[in-house]
Structure formats: structure tokens, C-alpha cells
Amino acid sequence: MLKTHIGDKSSPCKMHKKTFVTNAEETSHTRTHTKDKRFSCEVCGKTFKTKPDATIHMRRTHTGEKPFSCKCCDKAFPTKAELKLHVRTHTGEKPYACKVCGKAFTTNTGIKSHMRTHTGEKPFSCEVCGKAFATSSTAIRHMRRIHTGEKRFSCKTCGKTFVTNSEVTSHMRTHTKENRYLCEVCDEALTTSTELKSHMRTHTGNKPYSCKVCGKAFTTSSNAMKHMRRIHIGDKRFNCEVCGKTFVTNAEVTSHMRTHTKEKPYSCEVCNKAFNHKSSVTIHMLKTHIGDKSSPCKMHEKTCVTNAEETPHTRTHRKDKRFSCEVCGKTFTNKSDATIHMRRTHTGEKPFSCKCCDKAFPTNTELKSHVRTHTGEKPYACKVCGKAFTHESVVAMHIRREHTGGKPFSCNGCNKMFATSTHSKIHMRTHTGEKPYACDVCGKAFASITMLKSHMRTHTGEKPFSCEVCGKAFATSSTAIRHMRRIHTGEKRFSCKTCGKTFVTNAEVTSHMRIHTKETPYSCEECGKTFTKQSLAVKHMRRIHSGE
Template identity: 45%
Template sequence: MSTPTGRISKVFQACEEASSSTSKAINHRYSCEICGKTCLNNANAKAHMRTHTGEKPYSCEVCGKSFANNFDVNVHMRTHTGEKRFTCEICGKSFAYKSSVKVHMRTHTGEKPFPCETCGIAYPTSSSLKTHMLTHNTEDKVYCEVCGKGFANNSQVKVHMRTHTGEKPFSCTICHSAFSIKQSLESHTVTHTGNKPYSCEVCGKVFPRLSYFKIHTRTHTGEKPYSCEECGKSFSTNGILKIHMRIHTGIKPFSCEVCGMRTTTYSAAKQHLRTHTGEKPYSCEVCGKTFAQKTNAMIHLRRHTKEKPYSCNVCDKTFATNAELKSHMRTHTREKPFSCEVCGSRFSNRSNVKEHMRTHTGEKPYSCDICGKAFASQSNAKVHMMAHTGEVR
């Protein structure tokens, strides 16, 4: 039978053996001679050393790309197999890498962890920040040969060139619609899947991405967070601001194939081309009248429906177009931004200037069908006609 003293002695012996084993394990850890980092085993130490040597002994069997370890090869293979094992819990979009899901989640949360140290604007990814930094440092930019716009690298210039060439290499497998960038195609595919998790509480319209939803809400709030440094005019999106800036810079990157006329936007170039072709692809659902521009067709339709969606916040008068509302607002503000080049007289809208110019030129384009008398304005011609018809004004 063992004595209490003997049992205590065995416990101390076991503790010493455990301590000795732990000490040996610590002594067998490997320390990097370059940076001092410790590794648990020789294999980890070898893998770590490749971060210093740049050695990449593992290669992809498909494309030959090299990697520092076998794990990275296995992850890379997903670019060839199309495997996307990581899914966003909010919108269901799938990704090949777990890190991609983390970055994608920022489109839902609005998180922007990469701020610019110069101006404070924050971005969701480090690559977006790097691109932005070029606006402060122009030395490393790559410039477009057509319009002179600067970019971070040649690949961005290649994508940008599609705005000049009209190339659209990404097409939808369902409806065959084509797009110039992959992101636009991805956004388009939502129209087929119907997955739109963001809903507007005001009008009920739904959106596939938080960024689209945020831009839409500004149509209700009137918020315009992007302002022009030249003239102070504000815009709801940065993209519209960039297009506006071409007014000040004089950049017109799009040219007409027929007459060479240059325009600031691709859509304006397409519309201009119809002045040569005579194409009018937009038609009125009521009377069948055709138009070269979609906006003109929409405005015309309101003449039938009597819809006037733009209202004055001073007198509640409504208008069919925003341009008409702006012109009306000047009756309240007394603003007269248009002036006559001959005498300097000022007017609230451009049409009044055009009519006033006839007092200098003597032009009278409106004539009476009965007596042939001519008038400088259409309103005066109408008043004159009442003298013949007996109509009371």
C-alpha cells in the first residue's frame, strides 16, 4: 500500500514531466531569422520564409499561375471551375472567396472603412481609394488618347475606351442585352431573378443594391450632395457632376460619324445622329406621333393625359415639365438670367429673348390668314385674329 507521502511524490513527478514536455515543445518552435516571427513547426516556418524570398513553388495546372502555398492554388482554382461556395445572407449573391463576401456586404451596410487622408472622402475598398488618390496626385495617371481623362492603370483606360467605341463585351445569357462593364451586367441580371431587397417607403419602388436605393431616395428628398466647384450647381450623383464638369473643361469625348460634331455624352451623340438618319424610335401610345428622343415622347404624352407632375411650392400651380416649372419660378423670384446681346434688356426665359430680338431685326414670322398682316409674336397674331372672328378675349 502506498503512503500519502508516496502519492504526493508521484504528483510532483507528473507535474515535472508535463512541464518538461511543454518546455520541449516551446524549444522546438521555429523563429524567423529575418523578422523574428515564431512558427509552430518546420512546415509553417518554410511557408513563412516565402513571404521574404518571394518563392512560389506551387502552380496552377490550368493557367500556370504560381503561388507560395498549395492552399492558395486550391482557392485560385475556383476562378476556373466557377465554384462559388460563399453566399451573401441578404441578397443571395454568391462568391468564390470569403473575403469577397465581406467586401460585398458593404454595399448593404454602407460601410466605407478606407478614408482619403487628403480630403476625407471614404471608400468601401482600398482599390477605390487608390483610384481616388489620383485626383490629388496626377503624376502616376494613365491618360485616354481620345479625351485626355486620367486613370489609375491601363486596364481602366481599356474599360473607359468603350465609352468612345461603344463596345459592349458583356451580354445577358437570357435576353442578350449587352453592357460595357461586368458590373452593369450583374445589376441587369436582377431584372430576371427579381431579387430586390431594398424598398422605398415613399413610392414602393424596389432596388437590388443599397447604392441604387440611396440615389433614388434623393428624388424624394431633393438632396444633391455633389456640387460643382466652378459654378456651385449641385447634383444628386457624382456621375452627373462629372458629366456637368465637361461644360467647364470643354471636353467632348463623343463625335458624330457623319458630320464630326462633338458632344459631352454618349446619349447626346446618339440623339444627334438621328438628325442625319431621321430615325424616330419613340412613339405616342395615344396618337402614334413619333419622336427622336424618349423624353420628348413622355412630355408629349402628358398633353393627352393632362398629367402635370411638377408643382410650384409657392402657388401650387402645376406643370408638365421641370423646365416649365423652372421658368414659372422666375415669376416669383423675379430672376432674369437671359439678356439681349443688342440692347442688354433682360428676360426670365430664352423664348422671350428670341421674341424680343425681332424688335431689332424687324422679323415678323406670324401672319394673318385673312388679311396677311404680319406680327413679331404669336400672341399678337392671335389677338389680331379675334378682330376678324369677333371672338372676345
């Protein structure tokens, strides 16, 4: 009667002008000023200002009692207030509307937090670093994640710990396989309403969050924030405790830590193969067990397992290179290529190390390939002759060179044909003069990373390839193979089509053919004299012009 009809609030707070209907309300409110916490938990001793707060704490933390259940879905809650809020998810009721933009909310707390997006008010600050937040819950999460590392909520199924109870609820759906939120467009099931909202934007194309610096738009606020930190301010506030590497987000640290712990928390339900990331399990399932390639390329018959794969592939046709290197500006069709370029060319970072010899690599794929040099594993075999190889791409090259003679890639400068696009690109650099790989020791530059690696061994003295017969060591595998054929087997599998002379390597055939064609592709930069071999041009330069 007093609250609703008469409006009499006769008990004013002595600290400020706020008034209350009853003395009990005024007394309870006063404790927020006096810090009086007279009600304590019988189990853990934690104190509270009011008895209801102590009761709710007991239910949530210790007894798990949830006496209030929903009639629509039978979900239960520890308090009646939480039940009322939950019921609105069924009725769709949102009684609190923003007077500025009209957006509606289910709770008064929600409207208050939202209003701060208009006013810019951030009344809650971190006691350690002073960072300000719009809500108290965000300030508490910040304190736990950044400063204390406290994770008081744990999963009863697997024991994994979390900062907030809501994270536990979301995580539990990975065990129950519960997907409560269904997309009305494509029927994809999502575990949280936030995920559903973000997913819907893939259909609508809506990008409501934009960068204040460059104006680039994003589907989520977190992506806009990550863009700001990565591109404009370079803020990497999260660091790995093992190696010290810094990251833009805590999620990236968690993912990176698996390179140290070797943890693979996600497994395939069919074959139990373990993976670092949940997305890797999905792709594995599609590629290995289902075999569904539902994203066909519109340019030809190639199909991709996921839309994520289809998009970078499509860019190879459109020449769309939207990912650029922050150092040199070179552009790439997908983000992973840009990351690998950064590691190989600029930072030299090699986060993947071999357990057998401690050699490190910039990508996990290169590490896997390297490990086969220790295990001797050759999982890819030629269907024609049965010869086994460590890489699938090497099998394709072998078939073209030895069996079909196919060279589908041609040079635009001289029409020379190649078995692979990589060899074609490297060859093109003989025309353009491009040498993107430079030696850190002497500064000499090379057209390919393979050439640079071989060159680096002239400084380190490393000779990782040895002859199986006499044990002689070599800096490159090709030199070891040539040695084996010349000294031990006498094998000369490559022959000249003009005169029939045989050679150990195909490169020797190419060089020999210039005797017949009179081709002299290498010239002296000083006098213009031409030669059949690059080595002859170098010797000429040293003897005649340099005086060496």
C-alpha cells in the same frame, strides 16, 4: 515578400497560364471556372465563390454596415478597397495612366474599361439579344432596363426604385439638396461629377463627341448617340406600354408616361404647384416668385428668365433656324416649334386629350385653352373695359382693335396693317399663294390651320358653337357671334368712316369700303375680270367658265 520582392508565383491555374502566389488564391480563382459557389448568404440564400464576397454582400444588401470611414469627410464604406478609391477623390491621385492617350484613372478597372475605347473590344454580351458591351456593369444595366425591368435599389425617403445603386445615390441628393460639385466659373452646384463635366463645356465650348456620319459635334456622348438614332438611323427602341409610341431614349418614355399617368413629381417649394419636369419648376420659380429675368436681349430691352429662353428669342433677330423638319425640311428657331409642326402637319399626333369630351390636341397649351370652353374660365381681363378672355394674346388683340387701334404689323406686299404678326403672316399668303394646310378628305388647301379646322367641319358635320338665346348651332365661333348680333341683339359696333353706315363685323366694313375706294382686289384667273369680294369672283368662275 513573395508578391512584392521575390515575385514567386508557384501556384499555376490548370485551366490556363495564370499563376498565383498562394494556394488559397489559386483555389479561389479556380472557382471562376468550376462555378463552385460554396459560401451562401444567411438572409437571402444567394451564393458566392469567396467568403469576402458573401460578407460584402451582407453589408451592402442587408445590414447596411459600413465599418470603413473617410477621415476627410466622414463618409463610410462597406469595404476597405472602396474607402481607398474614395480617398483618391480628395487626394486627386490617379495612379493608372493610359499608354495610348495619357488619360489617368483612379482604379485599374477604370483603365481597363478605357482601353476598350481604343481597341473597340466589347467582351460582355447580353444573353437575350446578343448586344455587346465594353463593361460587365453596362451589360447588367442593359439587361435590367431593356429585358427584365428589374429595379432592385430603392430610395428610403420616397420609395422610388432604380436599376443601380449609383442612381439611388444621385437621386438622394434631390432630397438632401446636396450639391457636391461646384462650377469654378459661375458657382453653379451640380449633384454628380458627370454633370459638372458636361456643364463646364458650356463655358469652354468644347464638343468632344462628333457624329460619324455628318460630323456634327456634341458636348456629351449621349447627345451624339441620340442624334445618330434620330437623324440618321431612325432607331426608336423604347416604346410606351400604354399607347405604343416609340422613343429614342428610355428617359423620353419616362417623361411621356406622365401624359398618361398625369404624374407631376416635381413641386415648387414656395406654392407647392406641381410639374412634370424639374426644369419647369426652375422656370416657374424664376418667373413667378423671384421675378429674375437675368438674360437681356442685346437687340432691345426684352429680358428672358433663362438662357434657354434667351437663345431662341435671339434667333428671331438673327433669323437663325437651326431645327429642321425631317419630312419637308422647313426650319424653325427652336426645337419645340419643330415638334409641334411635325404633329400638326405630318403625323397628326395629338397626345393631349380632354377628360370632358375626349377631344385631343397636339400641345398641352392647346389642351389647357380648350378646357376653358368647359370650365368657362377667363383668367385674362382687359384693363380698359374689364372684358375677360381665355387667352392673354386675345386681350392684346382686343386692346388694339377696340381701344388703341394699334396695328403694328404691316404687309410687305400691300402695306396693309394688322394687329398681330400671325394675321400678317396669314395675309401674306394671299400674295404668295401659299396654302400649307391641306384637308385629308378632299385635298383642299388653306392658308391657316384655323381655316382648315373650320373646313373639316363641312365633312364631319360638327357644330361646336351654339347660340345662348335660341340654341342654334354653328361650325365657327365667328358665325355664332354674327348670328347673335344680327338676330337677337341687333348690335352693329363697326361703322364706315366715310358714310357712317354700321355693320355687325369689321370684315363687312372692309368689304363695304371698296364701294368708296373702287378697289377690286379679287380677279378671275380665266378672263381677268376683277371683283370687290372673293365670293363674287368664285361665283363668276362657276357661272361663266365652269358652267355650274
